[in-house]
Amino acid sequence: MLAHICWIPTRFMISSIDFVGFISPAYILVVMDEGGLQIHIVGAGGIGSNLIALLLPSLRNGIIANQLGGISFHLHDADMVEEKNLVHQRFTESHINMPKVDALAMEFNLIHPNVRVIGHSTNLRSSEPLRNANIIIVAVDRPEPRRIVHSLRNVEWYDLRCGLDSCLVLTHETHLDDIERLTPEHKPASCQPDGAIESGNIQFGSALAGTFGANIILRSLMNRIGNKTNIPGPVCFSMDMGMIPVFIQTKNTVPFSQQPPKRPTHLWSEKEDVQLLEQAKRGLTLERVASHHQRSPGAIWHRLLKITGIRKALDSEAGE
Known part of the structure; x- marks a missing residue:
């Protein structure tokens, strides 16, 4: 049987665990059996910390967790809390120099006796x-x-x-072409653009993504206890423009890489960018926009992601 060592606030009286030592007046180190529903969150920064801070309080009454036999949240992230994180992530000065996952675990572990938050201070390198x-x-x-x-x-x-x-959500039900095109090689990047923290011009796409994530997980949990509700699917959403049509909206299964472009590839103009944003605001389908610009759906997709800030420019995008 698998078990985890974790921190439990002493305000909870739990008889089904073995106490192995006292750490402080506020927390007790315990060994807990691993059971119930297992939720893994990879990343405890701008998106992950906001997701946890929104979702965990909603489970405080234990109604959902009790019916599922308990819920364990496993957080995976090797980063430490830095002062610059405090402006857009759910940490405080007392967390500085702590592993992010440990800071979140101390704040939210056992918000109810059947809800656990377990920190893993490592980056994900395999599926194990x-x-x-x-x-x-x-x-x-x-x-x-x-x-x-x-x-x-x-x-x-x-x-x-x-x-x-803006935020982008892919799911296990997303079209494989969409997943492939939206996951190119690139260097790691912050959820804040260059200079945003220094200037105070904080962007809240990470909080938006965390909100979408918290809502999705809660809807999934409700379904698992028999309260049927709709789980939002793949979405690209901007607080300024609303829904952005970046997903395949056709049953055509031919990968974009095998589809010929509508015309020879050439650079986008500022006029085309303006038109593209206006069309996105109007909610036009990807195919209709592609037809108007005489470009492939893939080219439209990439350009929307680039000019809305979802993905930074890559060398491979030159000429789109």
Whole structure:
């Protein structure tokens, strides 16, 4: 039987665990059996910390956790809390120089006796740590852990991303072409654009993505206890423009890479960018926008992601 060592606030009286030592007047070190629903969250920064801070209080009454036999949240992130994180992530000065996952575990572990938050101060490098997962959230801006999660079968997963005031959500039900095109090679990046923290021009796309993630998980939990509710699917949403049509909206299964472009590839103009944003605001379908610009759906998709800040420019995008 698997077990975890974790911190429990002493205000909870739990008879089904073995106390192995006192650490402080406020917390007790205990060994707890691993059971119930296992939720893994990869990334405890701008998206992950906001998701936890929104979702965990909603489970305080224990109604959902009790029916599921308990819920364990496993947080995976090797980063330490820095002062610059305090302006847009759910940490305080007392958390500085602590592992992010430990700071969140201390704040939210056993918000109810059947809700646990377990920190793993490592970055995800293989699927092994996810072997027991029922639900996985990946909230880091690195392609490697995203692809690890995308490769898993028969597991519910959600890939949360952000850029400026926008967020992007991929799921285990997302079209494979969409997943492939939205997960290119790139260097890790912050959820805040360059200079935003120094200037105070904070962008809240990470909070938006965390909100979407918290809502998705709670809807999934409600379904698991028999209260049927709609779980939002893949979405790209901007607080300024609303829904952005970046997903395939056709049953055509031919990968974009095999579809010929509408015309020879050439650089986008400022006029086309303005038109593209206006069309996105109007909610036009991807195919209709592609037809108007005489470009492939893939080119439209990439350009929307670039100019809305969801994905930074890559060398491979030159000429789109």
